[in-house]
Amino acid sequence: MKTINLTVDAEGIGLAAIDVPGRPMNVLTPEFNEDLAALLQRLADDSGIRGLILTSGKPGAFVAGADIKDMVKRFDAGISAAEGAAMSQALSQLLRRLETCGKPVAVAINGLALGGGLEVSLACHYRVLSNGPKVQVGLPEVKIGLFPGGGGSQRLPRLIGVQAALMAMSEGKSFKPAEALAAGIVDEVVDDDKVVEAAKTWIKTKGDPVARWDKKDYKIPGGGSYHPAGAQIFMMGNALIRKQSYGNYPAVLNLMHSVYEGLQVPFDTAIKIESRFFCKTLATPQAKAMIRTFFMSMQAIGKGSGRPAGVPKTDVTQVAVIGAGMMGAGIAYVSALAGIKTILLDRDQAAADKGKAHCEDLLKKSVSRGKMTQDKAQGILDLITATPDYAAITGSDLVVEAVFENTDLKEQVTKQAEAPLYANGKDAPIFGTNTSTIPISLLAGASSHAENYIGIHFFSPVDKMMLVEIIRGEKTSDATVAKAIDYALKIKKTPVVVNDSRFFFANRCFIPFTAEGMIMWSEGVAPALIDNAGRMTGMPRGPLEMMDDVALDLLTKITSETAKAMGDAYQPIPGEKEVAQMVADGRLGRKNGKGFYDYPEAKGAPKTLWSGTLDMFPVTQAEASPAEVEELKKRLLYVQAVTAARCFEEGVITNPREADVGSILGWGFAPWSGGIISLMDSIGIAKFVEELDRMTKRYGDRFAPPQLLRDMAARGETFYGRFDKKAAKAA
Ligand code: NAI
Numbered sequence: 001m002k003t004i005n006l007t008v009d010a011e012g013i014g015l016a017a018i019d020v021p022g023r024p025m026n027v028l029t030p031e032f033n034e035d036l037a038a039l040l041q042r043l044a045d046d047s048g049i050r051g052l053i054l055t056s057g058k059p060g061a062f063v064a065g066a067d068i069k070d071m072v073k074r075f076d077a078g079i080s081a082a083e084g085a086a087m088s089q090a091l092s093q094l095l096r097r098l099e100t101c102g103k104p105v106a107v108a109i110n111g112l113a114l115g116g117g118l119e120v121s122l123a124c125h126y127r128v129l130s131n132g133p134k135v136q137v138g139l140p141e142v143k144i145g146l147f148p149g150g151g152g153s154q155r156l157p158r159l160i161g162v163q164a165a166l167m168a169m170s171e172g173k174s175f176k177p178a179e180a181l182a183a184g185i186v187d188e189v190v191d192d193d194k195v196v197e198a199a200k201t202w203i204k205t206k207g208d209p210v211a212r213w214d215k216k217d218y219k220i221p222g223g224g225s226y227h228p229a230g231a232q233i234f235m236m237g238n239a240l241i242r243k244q245s246y247g248n249y250p251a252v253l254n255l256m257h258s259v260y261e262g263l264q265v266p267f268d269t270a271i272k273i274e275s276r277f278f279c280k281t282l283a284t285p286q287a288k289a290m291i292r293t294f295f296m297s298m299q300a301i302g303k304g305s306g307r308p309a310g311v312p313k314t315d316v317t318q319v320a321v322i323g324a325g326m327m328g329a330g331i332a333y334v335s336a337l338a339g340i341k342t343i344l345l346d347r348d349q350a351a352a353d354k355g356k357a358h359c360e361d362l363l364k365k366s367v368s369r370g371k372m373t374q375d376k377a378q379g380i381l382d383l384i385t386a387t388p389d390y391a392a393i394t395g396s397d398l399v400v401e402a403v404f405e406n407t408d409l410k411e412q413v414t415k416q417a418e419a420p421l422y423a424n425g426k427d428a429p430i431f432g433t434n435t436s437t438i439p440i441s442l443l444a445g446a447s448s449h450a451e452n453y454i455g456i457h458f459f460s461p462v463d464k465m466m467l468v469e470i471i472r473g474e475k476t477s478d479a480t481v482a483k484a485i486d487y488a489l490k491i492k493k494t495p496v497v498v499n500d501s502r503f504f505f506a507n508r509c510f511i512p513f514t515a516e517g518m519i520m521w522s523e524g525v526a527p528a529l530i531d532n533a534g535r536m537t538g539m540p541r542g543p544l545e546m547m548d549d550v551a552l553d554l555l556t557k558i559t560s561e562t563a564k565a566m567g568d569a570y571q572p573i574p575g576e577k578e579v580a581q582m583v584a585d586g587r588l589g590r591k592n593g594k595g596f597y598d599y600p601e602a603k604g605a606p607k608t609l610w611s612g613t614l615d616m617f618p619v620t621q622a623e624a625s626p627a628e629v630e631e632l633k634k635r636l637l638y639v640q641a642v643t644a645a646r647c648f649e650e651g652v653i654t655n656p657r658e659a660d661v662g663s664i665l666g667w668g669f670a671p672w673s674g675g676i677i678s679l680m681d682s683i684g685i686a687k688f689v690e691e692l693d694r695m696t697k698r699y700g701d702r703f704a705p706p707q708l709l710r711d712m713a714a715r716g717e718t719f720y721g722r723f724d725k726k727a728a729k730a731a
Contacts, residue, residue, distance in 0.1 A: 001035040005057055006042065012050040013203055014043070015196065019057030025064040026056055028091060028116040028150075036094050043101050051203035054124060055108040055196055060134070062109045063117030066091070066150065071282070072291055088282065089275040091116065092151040095123035096271060100214065104207035106199035110192060113137045114174070118185075119150035122159065125208060127186040128198040131177050135192075137185060140172035145290030145672070147255035149278030154262045154270040158213045160184045161221035163233045166259060170241055170252050213267055224263040234260055246536045248672040254281045285682035289674020293664065297657035298494065306470070306497045306658060307485050308478035316340060316487045320393040320421070321400045322413055324355025324386065327434055328402035330462025333359040336383040338491040343385050343392045352386035359384055362463055393420040398487055400456055402434040405561075410435065411446035418448050430480045432456030432487075436507060437558060440473035440500045450475040454484050457504060458493075459666055467665035468493040469504050494665055496658035498647075502562070505644075505653045506666035509676060512639040512702065513667075514555070517543025518575035519699075520632065524620030527596060527613050533624075533632035538670030543636065545607075548595035553583045578616040587612075634691070635699065637670065637679065642692055642703055644676045648723065649708035656681075656719045677719045686713040 003020045016039055020026045043049055056062040074087060098105060107124035109117075111132060118137050121127050129135065139148045139156065147153055147169060157165035160183055167173070168183075177189045190198045212218055223230030238256065245252050254277040262270035281287050304313075317340060321332045324346040332344040332355060344359075346352040363377040385392060393399060399417050403409055410433060421429050430452045433443055444453040455471025468488045472481060481497060488495035498505040513534075520530045521544065531542025539546075547555055556579060563570040582595070587610070589595035597607040624632065644663070647653045653662075660675025673679040680688050689710060695703040712722060 001038055003029065003032045004035045004039055006039060008046075008049055011204070012048050013200055014049045014052045016052060016054050017057035018054065018063060024058075025061045025112070026058055026117070027064055027067045028120070029067045029070060030090075033090050033094060036098070040094070040097050040101060043103055049103065051104040051106070051207055051209075053106050053108055053196060053199045053203070054120065055199075056110055059110065060132070061111035062113040063120060064112060065115030065117055068144070068291060068295055072288070072296075085275055085279045088149045088278045089272070091119075092149065092271045092275060095120060095151050096268065099123045099125070099211050102209055104203050104209040106202050108195035108199040109135075109137065109186070110195050111135055115139060115141055115148070115152075116150050119148055119152040119155070121186075122155040123151060125211060126188075126199065126202045126206075128188045128190060128195045128202070129177050129180055129186040130192040130195050131189050132192045135177050136174040137180050138172065138174035139169050140174060142170060142249065142251050142255070143172040143290075144294045145249070145251050145284070145287035145674075146281055147251045147258065147278065149274060149282075151271050151274065153255055153258045153274050154267065155213075156185075157259055157263060158218075158220055158267075162224065162230055162259065162263070163222060163237070166233070166237050166256070169255055169259075170244075211267075220263060225260050226264065230263075245672075246538065248286075248538045248670070250284045250286055251281050254278070285678075286672050286674065289660075289678035289682060290672070293657070293660045293674040293678060294671075297661050301494055301496070301658065301661055302489070304485055304489060306495060306655070307482045311479050311482035314397070314483045314486045316397040316483070316490060318396045319343070319398045319400060319487070320345060320396040320417070321402060322346075322417055323401065323403035323434075324352045325402065325404075327458060327460065327462060328400075329355035329358035330460070331400050331402060331434065331458055332356070332384055333362055333463055334491045334493070336380045339383070340490065341383050341385075343387065343396065345387060345390065345392070348388050349386070352388055356381075356384050356386040390416055391420050393417055394423050396421060396429060398430050398432060398483070400432045400434060402458075405435060405437060407438055407442065410438065410443055414443065414446045414453075415448075422449065428452060428479060428483070430454060430483050432484055434458055437503060437561065439502070440471050441475070444473040444475060451477040452480050454480050455500070455504065456484050456488070457506075459506070465665070466494045467506065467662055468495045469506055469662070469666070470495045470497045471504050472497065472499050474500065494661060496653070496662040497655075498653050498658075498662075499651055501647070501650060501652040502565075505647055505659070506662055508647065508652070509640045509643045509663065509669075510667040512643050513539065513636055514543045514547050514550075515573045515702075516636050516639045517547070518573055518579070520635070521613065522574035522578075522617050524617055525632070526619045526622045527609055529621065529624055529629075529632070533629055534636055536629065537633045537637050538672050539636070540668040544596040547579070548589040548597055551589045551591055552579055552595055553588045556580050556583045575617070581616075582612075635695070638688075638692065638695065639702055640669065641676055641680050641688070642705060642709075645680065645709050646706050648719070649706045654723065656723050681718040681720055685709055685717065685719075689713045 005017045005019055006014055008014045018026050020029060020032060105124045106126040107121045109121055109129045113121055118139055139152050141147050175183060175185060180186045181189045188198055241252055258274045258277040262273045319335050319340050320343040321328045322345045324344050332342045335342045344352055344355050360381055363381055366372040367374055367377050399421055401413055403413050432454050434457060440455040444450040447453040453473055454476045457469035457471060459465035459467055470484045485495045517530050521527060527544055531544050534542030559576050587594040590599055593599040596610060596613055598610050599607045644659060653659045656677040659677045663669035663676035664671050669676050689705045692703050692705040
């Protein structure tokens with residue numbers, strides 16, 4: 001066996017250590033399946049083996065899950081539905097054989113056990129889990145558009161009850177050891193070096209080789225599909241899942257089907273039902289796109305796939321952040337968190353201290369939530385020096401400038417900061433600006449080293465938002481891009497590289513979403529309908545509530561700055577005057593409790609729509625038929641997607657993977673789609689162009705398809721086929 005090492009002790013207890021060669025963590029490969037079959041044969045043939053312990057041969061991690069890359073490869077190669085079903089059944093049938101092998105099987109989970117890793121464990125008769133600090137178990141498949149297909153969707157509800165299992169699987173929740181024990185997912189939690197011993201003790205003392213659901217008197221905890229309480233859970237669960245996902249995730253619906261139907265039949269039939277739904281899910285465009293974006297692309301970007309080739313890796317050890325406001329303080333916090341010495345600069349000591357105090361508040365929160373020790377928090381805080389003295393910049397590898405959004409000020413700060421930055425020259429320090437609207441090439445004009453000048457655009461709140469846009473100016477060098485990416489990765493952010501353009505990539509695509517909401521409002525569509533349609537698209541919030549979150553005064557300022565900068569070319573957005581009036585009347589959005597909505601002070605109390613919006617634009621459409629709702633949803637999604645297509649045409653962004661990941665991490669673009677580019681590919685470019693032409697006639701030029709889309713439609717191309725280098729090579 002290549003992936004399992006079997007040893008048998010003097011007492012006849014086998015220890016099967018999973019150790020998949022060439023992988024940092026165990027994944028369930030087709031080879032593992034073959035070896036598991038061989039192990040089962042040995043168990044059947046060898047009467048000297050009285051019981052078996054499964055564990056991992058890799059310290060610190062049990063099994064990370066199924067080999068998803070292999071699964072996708074086989075699907076992409078065009079296997080038939082029958083082959084797909086056979087593929088997804090292979091593991092669950094083997095695990096069922098393990099469960100019914102007649103000998104007691106205990107699992108010593110010595111680390112992370114996610115997805116397939118937990119499914120293997122659930123098929124064992126007894127589960128011992130390590131108490132290690134990084135250990136977690138769970139079935140997170142929904143996060144990549146799938147659901148547990150190795151028997152997990154059948155065993156977990158039979159083990160811990162339908163409600164708890166559905167919640168765990170539909171959210172993809174991970175459990176720490178104590179939580180897993182309390183939930184009943186594992187039987188025992190012990191120190192890491194005692195897991196095998198505890199498993200052995202169970203085999204020797206109890207060693208029951210029959211799963212509880214195979215016993216005659218077995219009852220599903222809390223009741224199954226036909227039990228009155230169980231039926232109620234499904235009714236409520238259905239409604240809840242609809243409310244959360246608006247039917248956008250086939251994986252979640254198929255999970256519900258699989259559990260509901262599977263619990264009504266004997267276990268062997270149940271896993272066949274699960275396999276069919278799993279296979280159906282795997283074949284959906286949503287699953288394919290989500291696997292590509294959330295699994296493959298995020299991993300690749302996390303490893304620096306966007307770095308220019310041939311530039312050696314760099315390590316940022318000291319950063320100077322100029323401007324200790326909302327963004328600067330956040331940037332200082334994430335930098336210090338990554339162990340980087342951080343100089344936090346502002347106009348005076350009090351302003352700099354205020355920024356550092358914000359970092360301290362965030363650290364205090366982590367300590368109070370038990371995520372960090374007081375000592376560690378103090379160590380991180382000590383890495384931050386708050387000062388108004390520009391001389392402190394000397395010796396930094398990187399400056400991140402986050403002062404007010406004003407060109408003159410930014411240019412002045414650049415000159416002032418570059419003197420100490422280049423004073424005693426560490427190797428090629430770089431200068432990043434966090435501007436959200438000003439062209440990088442324009443600001444680079446003030447730099448003495450334009451090749452070292454770059455945009456490093458964070459999103460708010462910095463400690464939570466994962467995306468960082470790395471923006472190349474005309475003169476920015478590859479080495480500077482590489483260093484900015486190395487910094488972003490060091491502070492655990494996801495960098496995507498874009499070229500200079502008004503609003504860069506993320507905001508350029510996101511702004512049309514809110515603008516479309518304003519246009520609908522001006523047309524007389526009820527605000528509640530607009531925001532509901534927005535949420536139904538899979539965006540985290542509707543456009544009007546999103547505007548409240550961003551702050552109406554900020555949006556008004558951006559609008560007037562844009563109008564000023566664009567001159568005659570600027571096309572006003574219907575409703576912008578009304579929003580400006582709201583700002584003038586003190587309605588700034590969520591931050592002061594008044595915007596499109598009124599926000600009650602009581603914590604947790606729901607917001608209510610402000611009636612004044614109806615005076616500004618009287619409602620002419622209060623209700624909508626399903627077809628009309630679909631049209632509203634289409635407008636809100638397509639207006640963003642067509643903008644992304646324009647970004648490709650103009651070369652603002654060049655990599656579909658980065659665009660997809662950026663759209664989800666940057667502004668929460670409908671995750672079910674796999675991202676803004678995957679959405680267009682899965683609609684089909686020809687069909688998308690046809691719809692855009694129709695919508696242009698009806699709503700205006702903002703929907704007009706760029707020539708690139710027409711060319712792609714004529715050639716039957718997809719974005720991934722045309723722009724993804726790897727895809728092109730593989731084709
Ligand atoms: P802010 O107003 O909270 O902070 C700006 C800080 O710069 C203030 O503390 C101010 O005292 C300081 N400052 C002004 N002149 C200075 C000087 N000469 N030397 C040192 N410090 C000086 O602004 P915020 O929101 O943090 O924005 C900063 C930058 O980040 C802007 O360019 C903005 O466009 C950009 N940005 C903002 C986002 C947001 O959501 N607020 C998101 C992404 C980028």
